[in-house]
Amino acid sequence: MINPKRSTQLVLDSLLKGPLYGIVNHRIHSPVTLDAAENWNFWTEPKSPQVEWLFRKYPPESIRKKHLDFMLEQEHSKGIEAHYDVSNDFYALFLDTSYKFYSCAEFKSDNETLEQAQTNKAAHIFELLELDGNEKILDLGCGWGAMLKFLQNSGHKGELTGLTLSKEQFAYDRNQLGLNVFLTNFITETFENKPYDRIFSIGSFEHVKPKEINKIYQKIYDALTPEGLAVHQFFSLERESYPVSMVMTQLFFSGSVLVTHDVHIKAAQSAGFTISHDSIHDYKPTLRKWYENLVKNQERALDLVGLETYNRYITFFPIAWLFFQQGEAQVHRIVTKKSRHY
Template sequence: MAMGTIAGDTAIEDLGEIARQQSNLPSASLPTRLVRFTADSARLGLAAAAINYFTAARKPVGAEKTWRFFTRRSPALLQAVIDGYPFPAQRRRVIDEIFRRSSADGIEYHYDVSNDFYELFLDRRFMFYSCADFNAPGDSIEDAQLNKANHILGLLDPRAGEKIVELGCGWGSMLRHVYAATGDRDNLSGMTLSKDQLQHIRTKFGFNVMLADFIRADHGVEAYDKIYSIGSMEHVRPDDVLPLYRRLHKALKPGGRVVQHFFSLNGTDRLPTSMMGAQAIFPGSILSLHSDHLEWARQAGFRLTHDSLHDYRPTLRAWFDRLVENRERAHELVGVQTTNKYLAYFAASWSFFDLGQGTLHRLVLRKD
């Protein structure tokens, strides 16, 4: 994660500039927050400490100041500190401690904030909380999410009479799009861990949605023609991915397919420092390497037939701008600190993708 542009050619100059940047951060409860920033930096690293610092502000943070702080490229020395600390053994200890909690708890923590709050920044047509496809310069977030939905629909190729399930179905965005294409409600179902989302889908759309952890659920034997997920595999811990792929392979009928839309880690480091920062937003969730995803899918018996890359950055900027536009209402719904956290989260995530630390992929996995 980038954390501002820092001038100077020596370590002392860099550290001095970090201190000056801290003095320019949001000023509410400054002494207390600086103490916490120091403690968080030592335990979790600068990325997590910065997100927590912005979140702890009792007053609204400056929008452009927040965006610039997280998205400006850092000089090589500071970026090396961000990427290298905490050291691997310390990262593992912290993550092992966090992993004592269920990943399901972290998902509920994030998504059960307020449906009305998410409506303030998501697209108004679908309420997709995942990467959109901005195919043309003039695309709005609504246009881009429709582009995404159509692309995934083409990969899924749903037909009436096919048993189809969505793993982690959000607010029913893609369920609606699949139903519009097939006209078959009876064979379409979804799974979610969010009670708010479950109530929203059942009340507003009447789809068959189960409150269940798709990661550990028994999906049956040859129960589905097609299975898809959008922004859900990010919540599957690395040790759980291969067992899940095996259960999904077992659950598919011969000739069936799994369509996935998710982002994963690039490179070779299976526990980079960026995953420490992620705990401030999705506690208990850790991404896997993309190369590991492909290998685990192969081991489970799948054949990869599609793997495309998509740019998450325009979506994150669109959400940031829309939340800023609706910030007063957000404060009424969830409070200043939660609003500050999401603004920092969108900006820090933009930097994560801009630095090439992760990439959004769409996969099609077939069962022959």
């Protein structure tokens, strides 16, 4: 049966924010649980050229920019809390059981488990950090303490500190893992207890607003020791600055807008860094695995967070898969070394 209120909302959303936004929002607010197979196929199977054009070109860029600039005015905490402070138990239903990484893993073969792939990722970042075991390290946007836990398990003896804006993550890191983590906005607040030998971030630079990119790289540069380096994993836009997808993404990460990769590189170099490593990694297998895990645990997920949140996440994973499949963005791991000045 057609619901007039839902139909009207779909039309209004599609006209004002584009059909991509409208359809995503319509499916998130479905009055019934979305069918797992139909939902994945709906987003990942090819569309007609006409539909693809609408999804990529409407609304016009001037309207997109106006809307996104408005969304960027809100505090970082609003979008972070809405996405991450859902339920630690809910996230545990689909993240890896070893570390709880909520970021792109490194699948070296189709047969690897999510746990092995996330360990592969952590091992690569560990290698990029060039550690001797005694460095003082700061993790920006530490999530559920995954990389800090990996460092501890690897025998690191130096001081480890993590920063997060999520109250749920903060409670988990402190109470469950006993980590030295603080509830702090790493983008706007001063780094305490500096300098650091190493600073890294995994999946948190996506929440740095475009006007803040230069400032955060300079802030990191200034907080490092003379021989320090920083490692970052993040995804960035490959083509245009205000794609339609960024309007739709506000349904999942309100107030966050990506920049093109060259903006990151120029900001790092402008701060004084030398880029010694920049590699590209495939997010799609991780998103697929998270989707399968969540669907497998559907009943428990509905008990924990309810219908709308469940539908939101099983919509988010395939639409994110499509985002990377169509090459709108790429996951990068970069190493930025503090340049020596003589």
